[in-house]
């Protein structure tokens with residue numbers, strides 16, 4: 001755990017959905033409206049939660065399959081989802097307890113901050129702005145910012161480059177195996193929150209340096 005000790009870090013890369021903001025209700029409303037447009041039944045929130053974390057295409061494709069739709073309906077469902085999510089983005093979402101305090105503490109330590117999410121860039125920026133979180137970040141990279149997204153290390157590496165930080169001195173904070181795998185492959189220490197979305201799997205089975213119940217409890 002020594003690599004997480006205060007004073008050694010230069011920057012932190014923070015995930016969005018399931019780490020900073022609880023967006024499951026937004027996903028549920030937008031996906032079910034999209035499925036309804038295709039005449040398909042609604043899904044319960046826990047089924048949708050298991051699909052969150054690998055980006056919006058994965059989410060829509062998975063929801064379509066779970067609702068009994070045909071893969072050929074993807075394009076229509078994807079277009080509907082863009083519309084519905086754009087209309088609902090942030091409305092049913094809430095910032096997790098401790099998130100503001102955690103971000104303030106990271107900033108107070110002099111760390112540069114990046115938000116790296118698999119959520120599309122425009123939705124991510126709008127959500128962060130709506131929740132008064134955008135100003136904490138030096139840079140925001142969405143799931144469509146690069147050719148590969150988490151669990152690929154590319155977005156984390158690009159964040160380190162943008163922040164001019166060494167990977168080993170850049171703390172990744174997330175809620176899922178996608179964050180942890182990306183961080184490990186990039187050579188960054190990683191802390192996972194216990195309250196987010198991890199494809200229905202216990203978070204503590206993921207390889208990480210520490211687990212916390214709140215961003216206010218980050219081991220800094």
Ligand SMILES: O=C(O)COP(=O)(O)O
Nearest residue numbers: 016017053055117118119
């Ligand atoms: O869009 C998703 O699937 C999840 O986004 P995240 O990377 O912020 O958790």
Ligand SMILES: [Mg+2]
Nearest residue numbers: 015017018175
């Ligand atoms: Mg997440």
